[in-house]
Amino acid sequence: MKILTVIGARPQFIKAAAVSRAIEEHNRKGMQPSISEVIVHTGQHYDHNMSDIFFEEMKIPRPNYSLGIGAASHGAMTGRMLEKIEEVLVQEKPDVVLVYGDTNSTLAGALAASKLSFPVAHVEAGLRSMNFRMPEEQNRILVDRISTWLFCPTDHAIQNLNNEGFSNFIGKQSNSPKVVNTGDVMCDAVRYYILHAKPSEKIHALIDNHKCFYLSTIHRAENTDDRNRLESIIKALDEIAADISVVLPLHPRTRNLLDEYGLFPKQIEIIEPVGYFDMLTLLSRCKAVFTDSGGLQKESYFLHKPCVTLRDETEWVELVTHGYNVLCGADKHRIIEAEKGFINSSIDWNSQLYGEGHAAAKIINEVIRGYLS
Structure with missing residues (x-):
């Protein structure tokens, strides 16, 4: 099974690190199917301290493709990404395309995959600020609409999707999206890396x-x-x-x-x-x-x-x-x-709003389930 991961900005490196670890753990245990991951770095964050250093210190697998698409207007950046990612998809022919969050890289990856009929898994689906002027809000909504898997970090994110009508067709047709509350991969990352962080x-x-x-x-x-x-x-x-x-x-x-x-x-x-x-x-x-x-x-x-x-x-x-x-x-x-x-003020921190730190494993298990079905 081949997963193609599209990343381009700092938060996505952190989230992808958690999922890459889950893939490695799956393979290490000899579980089937074995998974290969192809990482595409769009270049949206191109400064060393905003990009390369994350791969170095977090031991994220190095990108298989670095597209080098840096700062530009939203239209120009997204268009260039769309073109380059499409070329990679045609060459790699993945079983799943994994995108994270709400950046132009997210939108370009999801759109390129959808146009070529590759299944899209959106990590951090269902988030809404209700500020439709934000490019991030536009990206979230568009990506959710064309995704095969909607991996939500909270119940509130699922409710947002229900409010937009997803509940009216989910499960009612063979190609309807799968909505899952996995918890938040950022929780996985913080719990893991706080034990390894050396300033x-x-x-x-x-x-x-x-x-x-x-x-x-x-x-x-x-x-x-x-x-x-x-x-x-x-x-x-x-x-x-x-x-x-x-x-x-x-x-x-x-x-x-x-x-x-x-x-x-x-x-x-x-x-x-x-x-x-x-x-x-x-x-x-x-x-x-x-x-x-x-x-x-x-x-x-x-x-x-x-x-x-x-x-x-x-x-x-x-x-x-x-x-x-x-x-x-x-x-x-x-x-x-x-x-x-x-x-x-006094704050009670005794809550688990984003799961217990196993979101990445849940995401991989759901994708495998879909792949095998």
Whole structure:
């Protein structure tokens, strides 16, 4: 059985690592059918610290194909990916095409496979922010509509699909999609890698210099492309950092836009982008998180860190509902108030919103079941 995996961005490397380990474990035990995995890296994240380092430190199998498609407009990027992935699919003829999340790489991989009648498995299906202006939201919806397997991380994701009418035809025809709550592969990854994470000397020294600090990331276009939103966030973090250090591994694109806008943080401690192990170490040692990242919201929860989300909505609504996450958008005053109040409130971390850390094995078992049927 041949699985072709399409990845291109940091969160996808982490998720794919969990599934690749499940494939290796399946083969190591001599279970049938044996599985070969072909990995296609689109190149969507092309900076060393945003891409190559993840393969190095996480021991992810090296990509069989590196397409080298970097920054471009959404249309140009997706179109180039679609063309190149189609060429790989024609050559490899996989039994299943595995895509992750909501990036342009996800959409291009799913669309190319669907056009050629290869079954598509969407990991992290059913997520919705209800903000249809977001490219990620458009990608999620489109990929779910053309997928054979919809692997949902939560019951809420399944309910989203039901609300969109999936329950009306699932199981009623031979080619209807299979919807499964597998839990979240990010939970698998954090549980595994937190035991293996060894920080770099630079991050080790940074932590030694800070008894208490906050961790922040800013990269989403809704924040970075809007000067007023980005300025408001930076001013809030600067004010917070006057009392407690704020460490900000800065995405290259965000750094360029700060320079372009003439926004120069005064108190925030800006560092270069970090690998997954360094990020896990920072996350495990920080007091709380300020982020617009979807993945970091969950990683914060897994490691019991309060999360202030710098967005107006989130796909991970259960984190807000259960009091682990607070939405502040780009509002300076709400961000500062969250630091004063929410972060210091009492939080009960005794829940398992995303499964018990066996999502990857469930995904592989479901795909094998479909392959054999």
